[in-house]
Amino acid sequence: MQHLFCVLVVFIFIIGCGQGENSTSPSNKKSGGAKKSTKKQASFRPPVQVEVGKIREKHLKVKVDIVGTTTALRKAVLSAAIAGEIVKINLQEGMTVTKGQPLVQIDTYSWKAKVAEKKAECLRWEAEIEKLKNGYIEQEIKRAAAVLQEKEAALKRLEAEKNRQQDLLKQNGIARSEWDAARFSFDEMAAQVEQARAELKKMKDGSRFEDIKIASAHLKTMQAQLRQAEDSLNNTTIKAPFSGMISKKYVELGEWISSGTQIADLVDLSQVRVQVSIPEKYISLVRLKMKAKVKMDAFPGWETWGTVSAIIPRTEGLARNFPVELIIDNPKGNIYEGMFCRVEGVLREEAGVLLVHRDAFIHQQGKISLARITKERSVETIEIVTGVREGEWFEIVSSSSPLKKDDIVVVTNNNNVYPGAKVIITKGL
Template identity: 30%
Template sequence: MKTQLKPISTTAFLFFLALVPAWASPEKPADGGAKKPPQQEAGVKVTEVTRETVQETVAIVGSLESPRASKIGSEVEGIVENILADEGDQVKQGQPLLQLSNSQLKIALTEAKAEEEESRRNLLELKAGSRRQEVEVALSAMKEAEAHWEKAAREYERNKKLFADKIIDERLLTNSRLEAEAAERVFLQRKSSHDMALEGARKEDIEKAEASMKVRSAKVELIRDRLKKTTIYSPFNGTVAEKFIEKGEWITVGQQLFRVSQTDPIRVTMPVPETVVSQVRIGSEVEVRLDAFPDLRFTGKVSQIIPEADKGARTFPVRLLLDNPEGLLKVGMMVRGLVPFGARREALMIPQDAVSIAQGQKNVFVVDKNNTAKMVPVQTGVLKKGVVEAIGDLAPGDLVVIRGGERLRPGMPLKILDPGTIQLMPEKEK
């Protein structure tokens, strides 16, 4: 059966013809197809790629410690009269730390010097020979000394009874005994002088007097030495780490009074793996950082390599010294360092701030010949003093972006800023 085509109405056909021009010729935009405006320049700071001599480094964590610490004691016993330094104080070598009571030693020194002078005069008299007037003077001096001795002896006997009755303390009893003994010695010396004046000096008497003079002089020096030791001094520049006594305490010979630690220079001990320790050299500079001062960098020098490993970790202690004139670094602080090892070599270096990471790949932006941003993939190597080795399509003198590259894209036009200027990336037009 044949299909019959229905005739199209004249009205529908005319409507179709009216639509064809509109479909075939779309309307042009009102602006006549204007071009897209040029990209705005991005302000950046740049620096040159440099070639430097570097060494491989190994990152090590260590701690600050004192290179030497002294437990300070006393060579004499006595009562603590004054404490001149406290825990945490910075002290200099030879600075007084503590003063013991020394009044009795001062008295003993005065007596010893008097005895020394008496012996000296006696020796001179023996050598010069005695005159009648000298005999009389010697007799008078002997009697005066005898009277003083007897008085001191009576006072001592009286004080012994008072002490037994608990009326006076032991200190007064001791003082009276010392006075009596001193008075007795003076009397015996003056009696000897009188006897010698009567008899006249003999050779052996002169020799004896000379020996006595030496003994008296030695006694003076001994007391002076003991007196000097009543002041305790710091043995070196450092910090008072601990104090073990208080004012008024009685201390004995050898008792520990202070612990002083040297803090300038201060020492770092780092455990270096056995695989690289043989390539570390004494005197090598090591850059270190501290968590306590994240914005600061410190440089020390390797001072010791201990040739005995930690048996568990198989690491060797490597020690460096850091200058610490202001006492900023404290014993026990954690240190992170890059210990150099191996042979020196040439490498291309860029600031750490120039390296960015996108999708796990490290990149830098380089200013190309058209003054636009070029992204260059790199690998990093040796790190030292804020700069890092860059391995990639770079050459000495290339300009790498160090500031303002946060939103850079390859091909963006760049405006290189002055070192003292910084500008944010241009905002996208809304």
């Protein structure tokens, strides 16, 4: 019946074209008649034969089933902070250790001596500051006064000798060098007298603020050096920074090590990270704290739940996959680094999602449209935005006009339909 209808339409079209040619005979050559004929031809288009499909409604569940690898929750490369000889070691690969447990002991002799030296320096400067604050005792002041008197008496004697030598020089009774020696001795003693006077005045007046400040600065320097020496002494014992397992040992008893030498690798396996790669099309659905089921070939029949702890914002090569990490508990401590595992997760679950087959897509200027068939068997073009893909079917995220389940859309000959076009459905209903 449909083929008969098509033949009838084509026949009517041919007759119409013939009548149009007769109406433009040589006897009717006016331009108005020609334009009217052209308009009549353009306004008539035959129906387009198409195949159609329907929009589906589905309970959508986006799942991933990917492989991953385990890594330790925490890792640390234990290194020496100071140089020295290893005199004691408590370290074996595979050994379980607790936080703060001593693992390696470096010789302490030189560092203990350094600490004692800096402590003595601190005590000396503390005493000096105390002395400056309390002032000089009376005996020291008397002793300084006696020194001054002695030097002043010596100065008077030298002054008298200088004057005598000067008189002799004028009478040419002595050589010039003898006069110079007497004058030099007098000047030297005069300087000593001035210094003794200043020292006595300082004792009587008390210490100046600047002296106490300088001594305090020396004390702070010594205290800082003492703390540094004490830290170095503490660093002679290398301890576990957290509880875990020794995965690699690098040193032996009796070795001389320098600062920065690797001692051991420590891993925390109380929990384990599972590293997976999520395809780009799914990464927008991954959220922190999402749950996923984790299985391991090493433990047949065993499974646990992991929690997404990190989404790494970079792709892995040309594959456009994004690294994602999950955390799983490891109460028995039998899940080690580098173990193979499988991760199953539901990234999204939603009821009443509309899906359309990819054959219905009309691509124009970077956008996607559908040709929906109306009750009058004419075409209505609707622009859509797609989401998740399931095989050949795509989620309809949004549309320029409302769409619903069982709406009929063109799936073949899409590029030949246009808004308002009449169609002949050859397949699909």
